[in-house]
Amino acid sequence: MMRTNEVGETCTASATGATTPAGDAQPVYPHTMRLQRFLARAGVASRRGSEDLMTAGRVTVNGLVATELGTKVDVDRDHIEVDGIPVKLNQGAVYLMLYKPTGYLTTMSDPQERPCVADLVPRDRFPGLFPVGRLDRDTTGLLLFTTDGDLSQDLLHPSKHVYKTYQALVDGHLTDRDLEPLRRGIELDDGLCQPAICRIINAREAEAVAPQGIKHGTTAVEVIIREGRKNQVKRMLSKIHHPVIRLHRCNFAGLELEGVAKGSWRELTDREVQILKSGGIPPKQASSKRVAAPATNTASRTRHHGSHGSAPKRNTYRERYTG
Known part of the structure; x- marks a missing residue:
């Protein structure tokens, strides 16, 4: 019920008779709703994930297991708990x-009781957490977790795949020219890949995959893709006859592993969440390093100093990695 208080503000009357200014009113939810919908709207898990929690016997309503x-x-009276x-x-x-870290499966449970990423994140504090995508058991690096099923689907949907940056230590001497098939779009057994952005990197940049330095007979390379096929980077590099020795993901959708030790986690900042919800940004534009704007005449590669301070352009970012 709506009414006006003494200072002329429009107020909402609650069932208990208390009034609050309409501008400060909390979102109104249906008095009753299905339990899995309640869990999803509370941010515990996606709708499907909430159903899995229920069937696993992890959800109680007023002290009784609800499967x-x-x-x-x-919504107003029942007491719901997860774990x-x-x-x-x-x-x-x-x-x-x-x-x-290496040696962990990207799954929240394993029948064979092998180490899982679920052992490394605070499931007891945030029930319903699940990984966004996956990393192979021997691959290290950035792995996102959330209880937001809609965002996870957006980040992984084929039509909205975001930039993912990998560093790989490969067998053999790899040259920049050897990367051309990846830049054009290499054919794998499950179809043609989208063109990748890639370059050879030095020992300082490749510390995650070559902590002792790049040994003779190996090469470090950075590969940026927008797809998410199984073992894609490994298969792409094997296709050009340079199998991967170590693989590390250092960037996802523009987010980097800042202030996170190996095997540790941290919550995302509000800005990082907004980056994900906006579809991510190219990794180099997300870093503090600036990319110079391209010259008008790309053939002569003349630098225009007047362009300093302008926003980096996407074609500049691509040219840097495609030579």
Whole structure:
């Protein structure tokens, strides 16, 4: 019920008779809703993930385990818990990044009880966490986790795939010219790949894959892709006869592993969450390093000093990696 208070503000009357200014009113939710919808809107997991939590017996309503997918709850009165942790409708989704070490499977459980990334993230604090995409068992680097199913689908959908940057230590002496097939778009057994952005990197840049330096007979390379096929970077480099020795993901959608030790995690900042929700940004534009704007005459590569301070252009970013 709406009414006006003494200072002329429009107020909303609650069931208890208390009034609050309409401008400060909290979002109004249905009095009752299906339990899996409640969990999804509370940011515990996606709708499908919430159903999995229920069928696994991890959700209770007023102290009773709720496994029936048609269960309805009273938003105002019922007490809902996941793994013993109370869940409220306005607590919001969770977003964090993990520096995945080698030897861990990207899964939240394993029947063979092998080490999983689930052992490295705070599942007890944030029930319903799940990884966004996957990294191979022997691949290290940035792995995102969230309880936001919609965002996860957006980041992984083929039509919206974002930039992912990998560093690889490969067998053999790899030259810049050898990378041309990857830049054109190399054919794999499951179809043609989109053109990759790639370059040879030095020992300082390749510390994650070559901590002791780049040994003779090996080469370090950076590969940036916008797809997410299984073992894609490994297969691309094997196709040009340089199998991967070590692989590390250093950037996802413009986010980097800043302030995260190997095997540790941290929550994303508000700005990082907004970057993900906006579809990500190219990795070099996300870093503090500036890329000079291209000259008008690209053949002569003349630098125009007047362009300093202008926003970096995407073709500049691409030219830097394609030579």
